Amino acid sequence: MDFKSLFRPGILATRPYSPGRPIEEVQRELGLEKVIKLASNENPEGPLPAVLAAIQTAMKDINRYPDAACHELTMKLAAHLGVDSASLIFGNGSNEVIDILIRALVSPGENVVFSHHSFIVYHLTTAVHFECGRPVPLATGDKHDLEGMAEAIDEKTKLVIVCNPNNPTGTYNNLEEFRTFLAAVPPTVIVAVDEAYYEYVSAKDYPQALPMLKDHPNLVLLRTFSKIHSLAGLRIGYGVGHPDLIAELHKTREPFNVNMLSQAAAMACIDNWHEVAARAERNREQLEWMEAELAGLGLAVVPSQTNFILVRTPGDAGKVTEALLQRGVIVRPMHAFGLGEGALRISIGLPAENQKCIEALKEIMS
Ligand SMILES: Cc1ncc(COP(=O)(O)O)c(C=O)c1O
Numbered sequence: 001m002d003f004k005s006l007f008r009p010g011i012l013a014t015r016p017y018s019p020g021r022p023i024e025e026v027q028r029e030l031g032l033e034k035v036i037k038l039a040s041n042e043n044p045e046g047p048l049p050a051v052l053a054a055i056q057t058a059m060k061d062i063n064r065y066p067d068a069a070c071h072e073l074t075m076k077l078a079a080h081l082g083v084d085s086a087s088l089i090f091g092n093g094s095n096e097v098i099d100i101l102i103r104a105l106v107s108p109g110e111n112v113v114f115s116h117h118s119f120i121v122y123h124l125t126t127a128v129h130f131e132c133g134r135p136v137p138l139a140t141g142d143k144h145d146l147e148g149m150a151e152a153i154d155e156k157t158k159l160v161i162v163c164n165p166n167n168p169t170g171t172y173n174n175l176e177e178f179r180t181f182l183a184a185v186p187p188t189v190i191v192a193v194d195e196a197y198y199e200y201v202s203a204k205d206y207p208q209a210l211p212m213l214k215d216h217p218n219l220v221l222l223r224t225f226s227k228i229h230s231l232a233g234l235r236i237g238y239g240v241g242h243p244d245l246i247a248e249l250h251k252t253r254e255p256f257n258v259n260m261l262s263q264a265a266a267m268a269c270i271d272n273w274h275e276v277a278a279r280a281e282r283n284r285e286q287l288e289w290m291e292a293e294l295a296g297l298g299l300a301v302v303p304s305q306t307n308f309i310l311v312r313t314p315g316d317a318g319k320v321t322e323a324l325l326q327r328g329v330i331v332r333p334m335h336a337f338g339l340g341e342g343a344l345r346i347s348i349g350l351p352a353e354n355q356k357c358i359e360a361l362k363e364i365m366s
Contacts, residue, residue, distance in 0.1 A: 008128075009131075010127050010128055010129070010130065010131040011128055013127065013131075014124060014127040014128055017120065017121070017124055019040065020037060020039030020040040020330060020332055021037075021039065021325075021330055022037075023035045023036075023037050023330070026325060026328075026330055030325065030326065030328075032328045034328055035328045035329075035330065036328060036329050036330065036349060036353045036356055036357065037330045037347075037349075038329060038330060038331050038346050038347040038348070038349045038353065038354075038357055039330045039331055039332045039345075039347060040232070040332075040347060041167065041197075041227060041306070041307055041308045041347045042226070042227070042230070042232045042347065043227060043228055043229070043230040043232075043279065043307070044347075044348070044349045044350045044353060045230060045279060045282070045350070046230055047229075047230045047231065047265070048230070048268070048269070048272050048275060050268050050271065050272050051229075051230070051231070051265050051268040051269060051272070053268070054264045054265055054267065054268035055261050055264055055265050055268075057264065058260050058261050058263075058264035058265075059261065061260060062260055062261070064260070065256050065260075066256055066258060066259050066260035066263055067260075067263065068255050068256050070090045070258055070263055072263070072267065073090065073258075073263045073266055073267050073270075074088050074090070076267050076270050076271075077238065077266075077270055080270050080273065081210065081240065083210075083213070083240060084243055086243035086246060086247065087213070087240055087241055087242065087243050087246055088238055088239070088240055088246065089238060089239045089241075089246050089249050089250060089253065090236060090237070090238045090257070090258045090263075090266075091236070091237050091238065091239070091253065091257060091258065092235045092236070092237075092254075092257050092258060092259075092262075093224065093226060093235040093236065093237045094194070094196060094222045094223060094224040094226070094237025094238065094239070095121055095235075095237065096235075096237070096253070096257060097222050097237055097238065097239040097249075098121060098122070098125060098161070098192070098194070098222060099125050100239075100249050100252050100253050101159060101190070101192055101220065101239070101249065102125050102126060102129050102132070102159065103129060103252055104248060104249055104251070104252040105158040105159050105190060106126075106129060106130065106132045106158045106159065107130075107158075108130045109130070109156060110130075110132060110156045110157070110158045111132050111133070111134040111154075111156050111157050111158070112126050112132050112133055112134060112157070112158065112159045112160070112161065113134045113135075113136060113149050113152045113153055113157055113159070113160040113161070114126075114133065114134075114135055114136070114149075114160065114161040114162075114163075115135065115136055115137075115138060115144045115145070115149065115161075115162075115163065115166065116135035116136060116137050116138065116338060117137070117138045117142070117166075117168070117169060117337050117338055117339055118144070118161075118163045118166055118167065118168075119163050119166075119167045119168075119194065119196075120337065122135075122161055122163075123135065134152055134157070136148045136149045136152050138169070141171065142166075142169040142171050142302050142310065142339075143166070143169070143171045143172070143173055144162060144163070144164070144166060144171075144173050146162070146173055146177050146178065146180070146181035147180075147181070147184075149162070149181070150181055150184035150185055153185060153186065153189055157189050158189065158190065159189065159190045159191075159192060160185060160189060160190070160191050160192070161192045161193075161194060162178075162181070162191065162192070162193050162194065163193075163194040163196075164178070164193055164194070164195065164198075164206075164207070164209075165197050165198070165200075165201060165206075165304075165305040165306050167196065167197065167306070167308070168308070168310055168332070168334050168337055168339070168343075168345045169302055169304075169310050169339070170302055170303070170304025170305060170306045170308055170309060170310055171302060171303070171304070171305070172201065172203060172206055172305045173207070174203070174205040174206065174207065175205050175206070175207040176205070178207040178209075179207070182212070182216055182219070185218070187217070187218050188218070189218060190218050190219075190220060190245070191216070191218055191219050191220070192220045192221075192222055192239075193209045193219065193220070193221050193222065194222045195209065195221055195222060195223050196222070196223065196224045196226070196227055196237075197227055197228075197305070197306040197307065198223070199227070199228040199276050199279075199280055200227070200228060200280050200283055200284070200305060200306050200307050201305045201306075202280070202284055202305065203305055206305065209221050210240065213240065213241070213242070217242040217244075217245070218242075219241065219242075220239050220240065220241035220245065221239065221240040221241070222237065222238075222239050223237060223238055223239075223240070224236075224237035224238075225237060225262075225265070225266050225269055227307065228276055228279050228280060228283075228307070229266075229269040229276075231262065231265055231266065231269065234259075234261060234262040234265055235259075235262060236258055236262040236263070236265070236266050283307050283348055286348045286349075286350075286351060286354055287304060287306075287307070287309065287348050289351075289354065290309055290346065290348060290354050290357075290358070291303070291304070291309060293354075293358045294309065294311050294346075294358075294361075297358075297361055297362065297365055298314075298365070299311040299312065299313055300312040307347060307348045308345055308346060308347040308348060309345070309346050309348070310334065310339070310343060310344070310345050311343075311344050311345075311346065312339075312340060312342040312343055312344070313342040313343075313344055314342060315341075315342060316341050316342070317333035317334065317335060317341060317342050317343055317344040318333045318335065318341075320333075320344060320361075320364060321333045321344065323360075323364045324357070324360055324361070324364065327360040327363070327364075328356075328360075329356060329357050329360050331344055331345065331346045331347075331357070332344070332345045332346075333345075
């Protein structure tokens with residue numbers, strides 16, 4: 001049976017998502033006792049004790065379906081953000097909200113504009129949905145080319161995704177650039193700002209998109225509990241947008257898309273939001289240390305506003321990745337993102353993990 005003949009051409013041409021390798025797999029394969037993962041932009045600090053306690057409490061009810069409307073969580077987050085509860089949608093990771101947006105908005109022949117060198121899921125999701133992606137190359141400085149993205153919009157464009165700050169470059173577009181871009185986008189085109197890393201940003205001219213929602217009903221924010229809140233393994237993210245737009249998106253999500261433990265954990269994160277600033281500060285200290293060390297090794301470092309750093313090694317980043325792996329450090333080569341063969345992304349770990357990564361790199365570089 002030739003199953004390939006049954007599938008849509010967009011599916012056949014798409015390669016599956018290739019995640020950072022799990023620690024256990026590398027340990028098994030290389031016989032290493034200690035392996036450090038600096039590959040998936042996770043928070044190395046782990047969940048707060050209050051979050052673990054909330055999960056423990058919720059566990060006794062898992063014979064029941066979760067609240068399909070995420071009611072309590074929605075109320076809590078709406079109050080925290082100061083938005084109408086009808087302007088929120090939760091997903092099985094913000095990944096699912098990206099998928100919902102694309103599926104809900106785009107018909108065959110229509111398109112989605114995003115940066116070519118951004119989160120790989122934009123490529124994958126648009127590829128399997130009528131091949132509707134319209135990627136635009138980065139501008140100089142490894143930033144989104146917002147001018148180019150506005151120019152790429154045509155009468156068939158339904159959605160533009162701006163990843164700010166951007167994965168995998170760690171760069172950001174500032175308030176002025178973002179305002180100019182918003183003014184250039186027709187009001188009938190939805191602008192999704194993926195703010196997966198916004199809590200880490202320290203740049204003063206970073207655009208706060210949340211207050212812009214009231215003047216720009218075509219704006220949707222995508223956020224996640226996977227990064228600074230340490231819930232990557234539970235899968236929960238959210239979208240914020242105009243209630244009428246969000247109401248349509250709700251129709252396309254699965255009925256019980258956010259599980260009970262994720263809802264409980266996310267509520268505990270909101271109750272403990274005061275921890276975010278300290279977490280961001282500890283990340284920034286390590287980020288700055290790593291940037292200086294990597295530059296000291298002669299690597300070209302792209303200044304980052306996130307919990308990861310893009311560096312360019314002189315040769316093949318695949319070889320550096322392999323050499324690091326042999327020393328028990330997992331990082332991500334970025335050639336699949338089209339950022340050049342030397343491009344390597346290193347997530348910020350705990351201080352000892354970062355030191356180990358630098359020591360291993362020193363060995364490899366010499
Ligand atoms: C830019 C960006 N958006 C979204 C996500 C997905 O987040 P989630 O774990 O909430 O699906 C990631 C995860 O790496 C990301 O880098």
